[in-house]
Amino acid sequence: MKSKTWLTTASILSISLVGGVATIITGILPQMEQEFASVSTTMVEWLVTAANISALVTLLLNPLLTKRFGIKKVVVVGLWAAALTGTIPAFTHSYGLVLGSRLFLGLGLGLFSPHAIGLIAHTYHGELRARLLGYQTGLGALGIAIFLALAGLVVTVNWRGVFLLYLLLGGVAALAMRALPEPATIQYTDKEELHKLPFSRWLLVGLAFVTYLLIWGVQLKLPRLFIEHAFGNAELANWTLSAMNMGGLIAGLTFGRVHQHLHQYTLTLGYAGAALSVVALLTTKNPAVAVAAAVFFNFIYSYTGPYLVYRSQLDLPTGQIDAMSSWLTMATIISAFFAPPVWNLLGLIGPGAVTDNVLLWIAGVLGLIAITVTVVFRRQARPILETTMQDNRKRPHP
Known part of the structure; x- marks a missing residue:
């Protein structure tokens, strides 16, 4: 070429x-x-x-x-x-x-x-x-x-x-x-493509589906939230959505450095930070705070996507990496289809208007996921820590 x-x-x-x-x-x-x-x-x-x-x-x-x-x-x-x-x-x-x-x-x-x-x-x-x-x-x-x-x-x-x-x-x-x-034209002949993905990777596909379902809920309801809470008109909502994506851009550029320091807890940071920002959106009366909370939501939540992609493809054979990428793509696409009926149905359950109820549900699910992944990570790290401590005891001390 x-x-x-x-x-x-x-x-x-x-x-x-x-x-x-x-x-x-x-x-x-x-x-x-x-x-x-x-x-x-x-x-x-x-x-x-x-x-x-x-x-x-x-x-x-x-x-x-x-x-x-x-x-x-x-x-x-x-x-x-x-x-x-x-x-x-x-x-x-x-x-x-x-x-x-x-x-x-x-x-x-x-x-x-x-x-x-x-x-x-x-x-x-x-x-x-x-x-x-x-x-x-x-x-x-x-x-x-x-x-x-x-x-x-x-x-x-x-x-x-x-x-x-x-x-x-x-x-x-x-x-x-x-x-x-x-x-x-690329010819794919790798027999590893025929192998089944590990069960743990299917869990990550499911988590990717829920992750994008949640972000769709926030984006779909944000314009209505701005009107109902008197934060601003459609122009401000569009500019806020634009700024949210700039926050996602910054997160993408800094993901490598954050992951280098936090490792798997980067996922905890993304879900916990997003939960707090949605709570701020629900409780504030100040338009500037609402805009800042929305931008921060997209910024901090954008650490979850790259981590899920990275972790799902880690140590997989070449053929399975392609299969994993395809399933992750499908999970994110299908989540967009289910987002409107899921959130409008859940929006009927709660103490407030549909928009407020949806954001309340989203904050709760994000908090629950943050706690769950943290507990899982700590349990996974415990055997490694115990093995390391045993090895240190066996080493001769000067």
């Missing part, structure tokens, strides 16, 4: 920048609830998460599609499909058409988003590959933050205009058409 140009690198990294575009309409949920007043809250919130579940279809078909048409064509088609179908809700008042367009948006996302990491791995090597993979993680959070910030500006003019932001994917598609490389 010829030497890579900066345009090639930009075309690859730009895929990460737009990988989370399905969520840019989160801040206009209150407006959509008014628009579709005859539709339940769950069905309206599904307009945000529907793209994630339909993306699962093309994610599963991706290996067959790339084998037949090549990665470049699949990525370009996916970007154009998402760009065009994502704008449809700006021109219709029909809930059915809006939902259908969101489902087609997800099909496009499923075509290009899996290749954000794969193209880096196939195209670059050594330290440059490691550096670009780090950039890829940060660009994902940065891209969502930029789109939500733009949504915060557009919503002041016309909330439907937020859907027109999907046209920006057309620019990424044009860049991909010009500069995206076409890696050689």
Whole structure:
């Protein structure tokens, strides 16, 4: 392959920048609830998460599609499909058409988003590959933050205009058409892929599902919380969601250093800190404190995802690493589908309004998980500590 140009690198990294575009309409949920007043809250919130579940279809078909048409064509088609179908809700008042367009948006996302990491791995090597993979993680959070910030500006003019932001994917598609490389087809023959994953890794997949279910609950209910508690309007909610993703970016950049010092207790820090921030969101009357608590929530909670990925793939054979990555991806996607009905159902149980009850449930579950993982880690560390102490006793003292 010829030497890579900066345009090639930009075309690859730009895929990460737009990988989370399905969520840019989160801040206009209150407006959509008014628009579709005859539709339940769950069905309206599904307009945000529907793209994630339909993306699962093309994610599963991706290996067959790339084998037949090549990665470049699949990525370009996916970007154009998402760009065009994502704008449809700006021109219709029909809930059915809006939902259908969101489902087609997800099909496009499923075509290009899996290749954000794969193209880096196939195209670059050594330290440059490691550096670009780090950039890829940060660009994902940065891209969502930029789109939500733009949504915060557009919503002041016309909330439907937020859907027109999907046209920006057309620019990424044009860049991909010009500069995206076409890696050689990779043949996977490792028999280790056929081995079953250990039971402990399935527990981590389940924990990943719950982890993302919880963060979806906060993000879906945050705009409504700002209105009900008089913290601010849709513009402030969008800017807060944008800032939350910047907090996630900072957490991603600092995860390695934090994990170096705390090791497995990085997970405890993430869940316990998130629980406290949700309590602050529920109890404060100050808009500035609410914004700070929301940003801190996403920052501290973003330590959990990288740890779950790291721990789930630790000491696994090559084939099982790929399988583990696939299951983690599916768990996070499926959690988006279940989030609206789960939280709206649990929101009916509690002392306050639905939004407050949902956040109360989330704070309680986060606290329970923090306590549980801490107890498990301490029990796992006890035999190691006892063995170390016995070895020290056996050593001759000077």
